[in-house]
Amino acid sequence: MIRFFLGKLLYLVPTFIGITMVAFGFVRVLPGDPVLLMAGERGISPERHAELSAQLGFDKPIWSQYLDFLGRLMHGDFGLSLVTKKPVITEFLTLFPATAELGLVAITIAALIGVPVGVIAAVKRGSWFDQVSMTTALIGFSMPIFWWGLLLIILFSSILQWTPVSGRISLMFFFKPVTGFMLIDSLLSGQKGAFTSALSHLILPALVLATIPLAVIARQTRSAMLEVMGEDYVRTARAKGMSSTRVIGVHALRNAMIPVITTIGLQVGTLMAGAILTETIFSWPGIGKWMIDSISRRDYPVVQSGLLLIAAMVMLVNLLVDLTYGLINPRIRHQ
Amino acid sequence: MKLLTRSLLAASALLMAGAMPAMAKTFVYCSEASPEGFDPAPYTAGGTFDASAHPVFNRLVEFKKGTTEIEPGLAEKWDVSADGTEYTFHLRKGVKWQSNEKFTPTREFNADDVIFSYDRQGNDKNPWHQYISGITYEYYSSMEMPSLIKEIVKIDDHTVKFVLSRPESPFLANIAMPFASIVSKEYADALDKAGTKEDFNNMPIGTGPFKFVAYQKDAVIRYQKNADYWGEAPKIDDLIFAITPDAAVRLQKLKAGECHLMPYPAPADIAAIKADTTLKLDEQAGLNVSYLAYNTTVKPFDDPKVRKALNMAMNKQAIIDAVFQGAGQVAKNPIPPTMWSYNKDIKDDPYDPEASKKLLAEAGVKDLSMKIWAMPVQRPYMPNARRTAELMQADFAKVGVKAEIVSYEWGEYLKKSMEPGRDGAVILGWTGDNGDPDNFLSVLLSCASAQPGGANRAFWCNKEFSDLLAKAKATADPAERTKLYEQAQVIFKDQAPWATLDHSTQYVPMRKDVTGFKMSPLGDFTFDTVDIAE
Numbered sequence: 083m084i085r086f087f088l089g090k091l092l093y094l095v096p097t098f099i100g101i102t103m104v105a106f107g108f109v110r111v112l113p114g115d116p117v118l119l120m121a122g123e124r125g126i127s128p129e130r131h132a133e134l135s136a137q138l139g140f141d142k143p144i145w146s147q148y149l150d151f152l153g154r155l156m157h158g159d160f161g162l163s164l165v166t167k168k169p170v171i172t173e174f175l176t177l178f179p180a181t182a183e184l185g186l187v188a189i190t191i192a193a194l195i196g197v198p199v200g201v202i203a204a205v206k207r208g209s210w211f212d213q214v215s216m217t218t219a220l221i222g223f224s225m226p227i228f229w230w231g232l233l234l235i236i237l238f239s240s241i242l243q244w245t246p247v248s249g250r251i252s253l254m255f256f257f258k259p260v261t262g263f264m265l266i267d268s269l270l271s272g273q274k275g276a277f278t279s280a281l282s283h284l285i286l287p288a289l290v291l292a293t294i295p296l297a298v299i300a301r302q303t304r305s306a307m308l309e310v311m312g313e314d315y316v317r318t319a320r321a322k323g324m325s326s327t328r329v330i331g332v333h334a335l336r337n338a339m340i341p342v343i344t345t346i347g348l349q350v351g352t353l354m355a356g357a358i359l360t361e362t363i364f365s366w367p368g369i370g371k372w373m374i375d376s377i378s379r380r381d382y383p384v385v386q387s388g389l390l391l392i393a394a395m396v397m398l399v400n401l402l403v404d405l406t407y408g409l410i411n412p413r414i415r416h417q
Numbered sequence: 418m419k420l421l422t423r424s425l426l427a428a429s430a431l432l433m434a435g436a437m438p439a440m441a442k443t444f445v446y447c448s449e450a451s452p453e454g455f456d457p458a459p460y461t462a463g464g465t466f467d468a469s470a471h472p473v474f475n476r477l478v479e480f481k482k483g484t485t486e487i488e489p490g491l492a493e494k495w496d497v498s499a500d501g502t503e504y505t506f507h508l509r510k511g512v513k514w515q516s517n518e519k520f521t522p523t524r525e526f527n528a529d530d531v532i533f534s535y536d537r538q539g540n541d542k543n544p545w546h547q548y549i550s551g552i553t554y555e556y557y558s559s560m561e562m563p564s565l566i567k568e569i570v571k572i573d574d575h576t577v578k579f580v581l582s583r584p585e586s587p588f589l590a591n592i593a594m595p596f597a598s599i600v601s602k603e604y605a606d607a608l609d610k611a612g613t614k615e616d617f618n619n620m621p622i623g624t625g626p627f628k629f630v631a632y633q634k635d636a637v638i639r640y641q642k643n644a645d646y647w648g649e650a651p652k653i654d655d656l657i658f659a660i661t662p663d664a665a666v667r668l669q670k671l672k673a674g675e676c677h678l679m680p681y682p683a684p685a686d687i688a689a690i691k692a693d694t695t696l697k698l699d700e701q702a703g704l705n706v707s708y709l710a711y712n713t714t715v716k717p718f719d720d721p722k723v724r725k726a727l728n729m730a731m732n733k734q735a736i737i738d739a740v741f742q743g744a745g746q747v748a749k750n751p752i753p754p755t756m757w758s759y760n761k762d763i764k765d766d767p768y769d770p771e772a773s774k775k776l777l778a779e780a781g782v783k784d785l786s787m788k789i790w791a792m793p794v795q796r797p798y799m800p801n802a803r804r805t806a807e808l809m810q811a812d813f814a815k816v817g818v819k820a821e822i823v824s825y826e827w828g829e830y831l832k833k834s835m836e837p838g839r840d841g842a843v844i845l846g847w848t849g850d851n852g853d854p855d856n857f858l859s860v861l862l863s864c865a866s867a868q869p870g871g872a873n874r875a876f877w878c879n880k881e882f883s884d885l886l887a888k889a890k891a892t893a894d895p896a897e898r899t900k901l902y903e904q905a906q907v908i909f910k911d912q913a914p915w916a917t918l919d920h921s922t923q924y925v926p927m928r929k930d931v932t933g934f935k936m937s938p939l940g941d942f943t944f945d946t947v948d949i950a951e
Binding site for chain 1: 443445451453454459461549550551552553555558559615618631633634635636637639657659660661662663665666669670672673675825826827828829831832835845846847860866868869870871872
């Protein structure tokens with residue numbers, strides 16, 4: 083198991099170097115110039131432009147800027163935002179818990195609903211449940227997030243007034259963040275009603291963000307289950323006279339879970355993409371919105387270091403998935 | 418409404434527990450953008466100034482609420498020397514600095530603070546010039562302060578003299594702008610000693626109507642009424658900015674009672690807001706202009722006849738109806754009608770395709786084809802440039818002119834549109850910084866601004882026009898200046914370097930029980946006069 087883990091870890095090194103290149107190159111490939119964007123309609127004199135570019139280090143050749151970036155990374159320096167002039171790592175650490183909380187809740191909702199729905203749909207293949215749930219999943223998968231989010235806000239927040247429109251907690255609660263996870267911080271604050279408020283603010287955005295992963299997980303579980311249920315060992319188990327709950331729950335599901343867990347792991351990437359839109363609609367102060375703002379302002383240090391940090395998080399999750407995979411499936415860890 | 422009432426009740430209960438006066442009034446503003454920081458000097462965004470310069474700070478002189486007139490601020494009065502190069506400010510006495518957990522002031526506002534506030538921006542030897550690495554003072558330099566201010570002299574604790582290198586009549590309007598906010602030297606010294614200089618930008622201390630309490634990045638900013646404020650005390654106790662970037666969501670929050678007031682509604686939502694009985698809508702002509710700038714240095718657009726012919730081919734009212742949903746008025750001058758010195762006697766070139774064709778023939782132009790540049794972003798002065806360009810294209814086709822629409826990424830657009838020899842006419846606009854006509858005319862149309870780094874996208878250099886502007890800038894008498902600017906507008910219309918398109922209307926939706934909000938022609942959002950009706 084340790085060798086398996088170390089092997090996986092070794093793979094991360096070239097991946098990480100590749101990511102530094104992509105993260106660095108991506109925003110520079112886009113047309114646009116942060117200095118010009120700062121000046122806006124007013125314009126900026128060529129001398130002042132050169133002066134500012136030099137001050138920000140943009141006058142150096144691109145490879146030299148890249149090496150500077152790598153050099154600073156080695157020292158744990160992620161650079162300063164061009165816009166707020168604050169360290170990128172500080173901003174990331176302030177905003178990341180909000181995205182992590184939203185993402186964790188969303189993926190939990192997706193898995194808790196998606197897996198059972200997929201299993202039932204597979205077991206009752208061709209039934210009305212199968213058809214309705216799989217059609218709904220297809221719709222969910224094709225749903226434009228922005229429109230879906232607004233629709234839910236109009237229904238639940240404006241018309242029914244069950245949930246607040248946006249934000250993380252009611253404005254009347256005011257406490258210093260400890261973990262950055264609002265559900266935990268609201269409990270720690272000891273203020274009455276804070277936790278309920280945080281929860282009610284989280285429901286809609288988490289549902290919106292969970293929509294696509296839920297659809298994918300449900301469909302993947304169904305097809306994995308169908309495949310497994312056709313296997314010889316399932317037939318053997320049935321032939322031995324095992325109860326069908328046991329056959330499905332122990333023999334089939336455990337084997338079907340292998341591709342499903344991979345899918346859940348892969349959804350973390352999708353989740354990041356969804357978070358950008360979800361955070362914008364629900365005024366959720368996370369890293370998705372932060373990245374979008376920074377890209378549109380060509381805030382190079384934020385985009386490159388931000389992408390790198392996000393990629394590192396996704397890699398970490400994938401590593402965990404790989405390890406879980408090894409735990410469930412002995413064949414893989416012995417390969 | 419339920420939610421708001423509930424939160425207000427709970428909020429007042431909380432405050433009561435903290436031994437605050439009962440029934441604290443909390444005002445929630447659903448702001449659009451996150452502040453870049455809380456020191457107004459290094460930034461340029463309106464959203465940043467709404468969160469820093471306006472609630473927390475004051476300037477020597479201020480814009481009178483709801484106008485662009487100058488009134489006393491931290492300076493009670495001022496004298497200007499006969500040659501217009503010396504401004505002596507008599508500072509207000511008894512103005513208290515705010516305090517926070519790290520700083521308690523030992524003295525009141527004085528001349529040292531004024532000198533520090535300007536010197537740190539203009540003097541690169543000042544230890545606070547680069548208190549955060551990489552900061553720059555773009556407004557200070559673009560308002561030409563470095564070349565304008567020769568020195569600032571402390572006469573005594575409550576008198577400072579600004580010595581200018583030339584007479585500059587817009588000077589007072591310029592220093593009423595947010596970048597010229599007065600900051601505390603004592604606070605700076607205290608932070609320096611504590612080794613936490615960056616807090617100057619994170620935890621602002623000012624003399625303004627509200628005290629900064631806390632900022633949760635991209636989410637909430639909290640302020641409290643400044644009980645020691647030297648001016649009229651705010652009527653609300655707590656001010657909260659709930660940062661909500663999407664216009665549709667802001668409106669839903671306003672409707673649900675989660676905030677009292679919001680900026681920048683989507684033009685398409687205006688009708689629905691007017692129909693909602695729980696909301697009301699303030700509107701005002703914006704201090705802006707949108708235009709199509711021809712390249713007056715290339716053929717055939719160097720001929721004013723051709724430019725005028727194209728202007729006459731354009732149905733501007735149709736553009737306003739379709740693109741601005743009627744929320745604007747046709748522009749005939751480069752400055753908006755709410756600005757002093759607006760020449761109302763000028764006649765716009767009428768929409769007349771036949772006359773346009775004739776004029777083109779007179780100019781000897783046949784089978785003209787051109788490019789129209791459509792900007793890729795929305796601005797308060799231009800909600801949809803692409804659609805505007807399409808309407809122009811159709812209008813031009815009617816007089817036999819073929820137009821192709823082009824667009825670039827915003828930064829590229831700004832850069833390429835200022836490249837000499839540019840092919841095509843550019844859609845762009847401007848929102849005033851300080852209500853002075855010079856801030857439109859010189860910035861956008863003078864010979865100096867036709868140089869690289871300027872903003873004269875018509876590359877139009879008319880000596881007579883530029884001389885009038887220069888003369889007005891050096892003239893102190895407002896009546897005399899008005900005359901000069903009125904003449905300049907006549908030349909502008911005659912030469913037609915632009916098609917002037919629109920002055921767009923600005924809207925501010927708020928809940929019905931909000932009183933005392935004053936719209937600013939400069940687009941600022943300030944809350945020291947607002948109240949919530951019981």
